[in-house]
Amino acid sequence: SGKALVSLINEVLDQAKIESGKLELEEERFDLRAILDDVLSLFSGKSQEKGVELAVYISDKVPEMLIGDPGRFRQIITNLMGNSIKFTEKGHIFVTVHLAEEVTDSIEVETESSSKNTLSGLPVADRRQSWAKFRTFSQEGPNYPLSSSSSDLINLIVSVEDTGVGIPLEAQSRVFTPFMQVGPSMSRIHGGTGIGLSISKCLVGLMNGEIGFVSSPKIGSTFTFTAVFTNGYSNSNEQKNQPINNQSNSVSSEFRGMTALVVDPRPVRAKVSRYHIQRLGIQVEVVSDLNQGFSCISSGNTVIDMALIEQEVWDKDFSSSALFVNKLRKFDRGVPPKLFLLANSISSTRSSVTTSCFYTPTAIMKPLRASMLAASLQRAMGTGNKGKCRNGELPSPSLCNLLLGRRILVVDDNNVNLRVAAGALKKYGADVVCADSGKKAISLLKPPHQFDACFMDIQMPEMDGFEATRRIRDMEQNIRNRIQHGEVSVETYQNVSNWHVPILAMTADVIQATQEECTRCGMDGYVSKPFEAEQLYREVSSCFHTASIQNP
Secondary structure, eight states, X not given: OHHHHHHHHHHHHHHHHHHTTOOOOOOEXXXXXXXXXXXXXXXXXXXXXXXXXXXXXXXXXXXXEEEEOHHHHHHHHHHHHHHHHHHOSSSEEEEEEEEHHHHHHOHHHHHTTOTTXXXXXXXXXXXXXXXXXXXXXXXXXXXXXXXXXXXXXXXXXXXXXXXXXXXXXXGGGGTTSTTOOSOHHHHHHHOOOSOHHHHHHHHHHHTTOOEEEEEEXXXXXXXXXXXXXXXXXXXXXXXXXXXXXXXXXXXXXXXXXXXXXXXXXXXXXXXXXXXXXXXTTOEEEEESSHHHHHHHHHTSSSOOOEEEEEHHHHHHOHHHHHHHHHHHHTOOXXXXXXXXXXXXXXHHHHHHHHHTTTOOOEEEESSOXXXXXXXXXXXXXXXXXXXXXXXXXXXXXXXXXXXXXXXXXXXXXXXXXXXXHHHHHHTTTOEEEEESSHHHHHHHTSSSOOOSEEEEESOOSSSOHHHHHHHHHHHHHHHXXXXXXXXXXXXXXXXXXXXXXXXXXXXXXXXXXXXHHHHHTTOXXXXXXXXXXXXXXXXXXXXXXXXXXXXX
């Protein structure tokens, strides 16, 4: 409920900013593929629960790094995908990103989602109709100014295609009207405010882009928008020298030189799998069935290190699957490839495992994204740093490993807030002590003490979190000075000469001024209420890393 309320307030505030002309976009360098991976992670649970296939494909021609507003771009994508998730009960949701020029130059981009060749096999609305009225593709030309540096401008076209219920014809004219929904029953069933698409349209306009859609009742909808960014690389040579994937070099090197076999009869879906696997530096071969798969493996032309089989292929004929496995067991050309099953839902994976008791491949849950795929391959093939998190994707064991046994002080004058914060931290194995005032915090954090970190509420009566932190820092500085001048022995303070307990602000106020005040008073970071696992991990790990450097 708290998250829903925060989301609603943010949307209303955005709408107010837009109407008053006060909304401005940031300009910063960002990784487009990492953002799409993060959004996939956001919706992966819901898609797996429904058994809906969720996928992203980004053209190789799209630069790895762009300059623009990543937060607002993510907001548009999240709005569109969120709507698709709400209204899609079967089939797929497919996000594609291309350069706008690819649409005009390539027949493949225009026809890859024909009714005979879709991600899930279900028919879809003709995506070409979603951008049919765009000025970018008309004789009028694009609606953004071309300058002498226009060669650095990157005009993206992004489509979000689903096989949901579609939009009734009588409601399509008001889709982008603020606070308007298809009908009251839709609002009651699916929730929402009817404001997300209106905000998205305004944000697209600020990005010098256009947005449109095509929708067929009981078939599905496709929303498409364009957005203009600046190439994040200073020159073409810098761009060419970048690896295909957005992983760290260590991850790329783990898999570089390996070859994967994808067994999938559906070209669009195979193309998505190839895209994500290649991001890890792995070469990919694609075949349409298990017989072709074994022929490819046994030919000896290429050493296949792993075979990723679509669950649809595996479940279609268990006798063929059994025959395939038996052939691999008798394989006499070195080590047979490791087998993986690409699955959409946990329940379907379990049924496959139960039915195919003769052999159980390692399941990789969709949607595919680089960090999850890398972690799955590492675990199964015994390579790499298995516990490492990438692209902000944080499996819960990581927080457990980080916080397990850590002694943490939580300071808040509100008893409910104390219980919630303590409960969240205890869930990850932390040893939590609570204090209800800044004065008690100062007393408990007077060196020597046993606390690894402190979560400090900002707004408290008598003494707020800022003042309490300043006094704690002054107290630590005083002890450091006394040890340095020989006034006290370092043994008195547990042989630690540089006392500095990490202090994180707990606040629902995340405006810039508050963040700056946190830094000025000596805090090490902040976590927003309600706690989010990703931010909690990022801030706490950063503090513990810094503390280990300061107190070796």
